[in-house]
Amino acid sequence: MLVHSKAGRWAAWALFAVLFLPLFALPLVVVVAASFAGHWSGAFPSDPTTGHYAAAVRGESLQALTTSLVTAVVASLLALVLGTWAALAAARLGRRTKRSLDALFMLPVAVPSVVIGLAVLVAFSRPPLLLNGTSSIVVLAHTVLVTAFAYQSVSAAIVRLDPAYEQAAASLGASPGYVLWRVRLPLLLPSLTAAGGLCFALSMGELSATMMLYPPDWVPLPVRIFTATDRGSLFSGSALAVVLMAATLLVLLAVSRIRTRASYR
Amino acid sequence: MSGIRFESVSVAYGGHTVLDSLDLTVEPGEVMALLGPSGSGKTTALRAVAGFVTPASGRVLIGGRDVTHLPPHKRGIGMVVQQYALFPHMRVKENVAFGLRAHRTPRSGIPGRVAEALEMTGMGAYAERYPRELSGGQQQRVAIARALAIRPGVLLLDEPLSALDAQLRSGMLAELARLHRELPDVSLLYVTHDQVEALTLADRIAVMDRARLQDCGTPQELYRTPRTEFTASFVGNANLLPVTVAERGAVFEGRTLTVGPAGQAPYGIAPGATATLCVRPHLLALGEGPNALRGRITEVQWRGSTHRLYVEVAGHRIKADLPELRETPALGDEVTLHFEPRDAVLLTAGVSHG
Numbered sequence: 318m319l320v321h322s323k324a325g326r327w328a329a330w331a332l333f334a335v336l337f338l339p340l341f342a343l344p345l346v347v348v349v350a351a352s353f354a355g356h357w358s359g360a361f362p363s364d365p366t367t368g369h370y371a372a373a374v375r376g377e378s379l380q381a382l383t384t385s386l387v388t389a390v391v392a393s394l395l396a397l398v399l400g401t402w403a404a405l406a407a408a409r410l411g412r413r414t415k416r417s418l419d420a421l422f423m424l425p426v427a428v429p430s431v432v433i434g435l436a437v438l439v440a441f442s443r444p445p446l447l448l449n450g451t452s453s454i455v456v457l458a459h460t461v462l463v464t465a466f467a468y469q470s471v472s473a474a475i476v477r478l479d480p481a482y483e484q485a486a487a488s489l490g491a492s493p494g495y496v497l498w499r500v501r502l503p504l505l506l507p508s509l510t511a512a513g514g515l516c517f518a519l520s521m522g523e524l525s526a527t528m529m530l531y532p533p534d535w536v537p538l539p540v541r542i543f544t545a546t547d548r549g550s551l552f553s554g555s556a557l558a559v560v561l562m563a564a565t566l567l568v569l570l571a572v573s574r575i576r577t578r579a580s581y582r
Numbered sequence: 583m584s585g586i587r588f589e590s591v592s593v594a595y596g597g598h599t600v601l602d603s604l605d606l607t608v609e610p611g612e613v614m615a616l617l618g619p620s621g622s623g624k625t626t627a628l629r630a631v632a633g634f635v636t637p638a639s640g641r642v643l644i645g646g647r648d649v650t651h652l653p654p655h656k657r658g659i660g661m662v663v664q665q666y667a668l669f670p671h672m673r674v675k676e677n678v679a680f681g682l683r684a685h686r687t688p689r690s691g692i693p694g695r696v697a698e699a700l701e702m703t704g705m706g707a708y709a710e711r712y713p714r715e716l717s718g719g720q721q722q723r724v725a726i727a728r729a730l731a732i733r734p735g736v737l738l739l740d741e742p743l744s745a746l747d748a749q750l751r752s753g754m755l756a757e758l759a760r761l762h763r764e765l766p767d768v769s770l771l772y773v774t775h776d777q778v779e780a781l782t783l784a785d786r787i788a789v790m791d792r793a794r795l796q797d798c799g800t801p802q803e804l805y806r807t808p809r810t811e812f813t814a815s816f817v818g819n820a821n822l823l824p825v826t827v828a829e830r831g832a833v834f835e836g837r838t839l840t841v842g843p844a845g846q847a848p849y850g851i852a853p854g855a856t857a858t859l860c861v862r863p864h865l866l867a868l869g870e871g872p873n874a875l876r877g878r879i880t881e882v883q884w885r886g887s888t889h890r891l892y893v894e895v896a897g898h899r900i901k902a903d904l905p906e907l908r909e910t911p912a913l914g915d916e917v918t919l920h921f922e923p924r925d926a927v928l929l930t931a932g933v934s935h936g
Binding site for chain 1: 632633634653654655656657658659660661663665667668669670671680681683684685725728729732738
């Protein structure tokens with residue numbers, strides 16, 4: 318424990334409450350409150366209703382949720398495969414080459430995502446790479462955006478992996494492919510699931526690049542939240558936001574359960 | 583039956599030579615210890631056999647086959663390292679079966695081979711455990727079982743006991759000796775910095791220092807008649823005294839000492855040449871006798887069954903291990919030490935103060 322005196326501990330808690338509650342908790346509380354509100358003209362919402370939720374889980378809203386989930390799952394799986402592959406390959410490179418590869422993969426993080434969206438739009442709007450107007454262009458953009466995070470976290474995990482394991486495996490007659498499949502990937506599994514969860518969460522919340530790209534039949538939930546609030550339906554937008562939050566948290570919870578199992582072995 | 587041969591093997595990292603043209607042969611079934619301080623190149627030599635470093639020049643042969651450019655998994659070796667490197671996500675039996683699976687051993691044969699290897703190391707009862715549920719000594723036994731399960735012709739051991747405490751270490755040493763008696767065809771290359779491990783286990787010891795092979799011979803040869811100063815001081819911690827060779831014996835700071843069997847000119851060294859006299863601390867005794875050396879005590883260490891005295895004789899610090907003394911001598915006391923002529927060895931190597 319860092320703070321020993323009782324008064325000091327109280328002060329630390331008070332500081333935490335002052336900083337954390339307004340910054341992190343209060344906006345979430347307000348969104349949840351708004352999602353149940355029929356009116357909100359005074360200090361507190363009035364006319365509590367669940368009508369916004371009833372609307373949020375059917376029709377186009379439900380479709381938007383499914384769209385978001387499918388996009389996020391596909392994009393994060395693709396990102397995980399590509400990022401892990403690249404990270405494994407980069408680990409074998411010389412220091413300078415590896416650094417330039419690191420920089421290349423971090424580019425989509427450094428560049429504003431609107432720019433990434435625009436770039437993808439321009440690049441894939443012309444035959445033979447005509448993806449504009451299809452769902453794949455959204456998935457593609459999300460993959461580009463989140464692969465950076467997958468690459469980075471798997472890279473960090475590979476550095477921490479003791480080379481003694483793969484050397485022991487090689488001395489026992491295991492070919493590099495067998496070592497990868499039976500030793501290195503299983504040992505990396507906790508980091509892989511963490512990276513997957515991160516990618517999923519980022520993709521679920523992605524708005525700015527998606528806005529540049531989404532076709533009318535592939536509207537992810539953040540876009541729908543944006544359009545709802547944009548036309549003034551603040552309360553139904555809030556309900557959609559809570560649904561988005563809950564869906565993301567549920568998936569992350571499931572992923573973290575797999576992760577605990579993997580790291581326990 | 584396969585041995586190991588190094589043919590002028592050199593290894594360099596970024597222009598820095600860590601192994602300098604090593605020539606060494608490990609006979610089939612032999613236990614060879616590579617003994618040296620850290621940074622002496624002994625681990626590099628072992629890793630060159632395993633295939634984890636590529637020699638800049640020279641060849642490595644296993645069982646007469648040139649493996650210099652073969653990847654590790656095609657070399658047919660077993661290896662045990664200091665930190666065990668058991669796969670944490672596999673049970674003990676899966677760890678031991680790993681090499682068999684990698685070698686595509688028929689599935690039906692695997693459980694038998696796993697049980698056999700675990701029995702051999704006394705770990706049969708632990709097959710279902712995970713490595714993290716075992717103690718250090720048990721993990722090391724599993725690591726040895728895993729390496730032996732693939733029945734390698736050559737077993738490489740890289741400081742296998744240095745992570746264990748002293749008591750476990752001597753037990754494991756006896757265990758390794760027994761394993762080798764049970765598997766007389768397996769050649770062992772054993773890297774260690776501990777002379778006791780090397781003396782106990784090895785048929786021959788290769789002494790390494792500063793990337794070079796300094797000396798190679800049976801433990802008795804190296805201990806009784808070391809050929810270099812480094813061997814003398816590293817194996818058995820000998821006293822090294824600068825002397826001038828005389829007609830009979832050697833002159834140390836004006837005193838004539840007799841060396842070796844009486845009347846013989848020592849080792850054919852020409853009189854007048856400088857040489858190093860090497861005598862082991864435990865072969866020195868207190869009191870008057872042949873080859874008496876008088877000096878002043880500068881330090882006394884009580885080690886239970888022995889006393890270690892540091893005695894300054896004409897500016898040279900001499901170590902003497904004496905059976906426990908009734909009365910502990912005081913610092914600054916004048917004492918006389920002596921040694922039998924046959925207990926000393928003359929080295930031709932140039933004199934350096936040890």
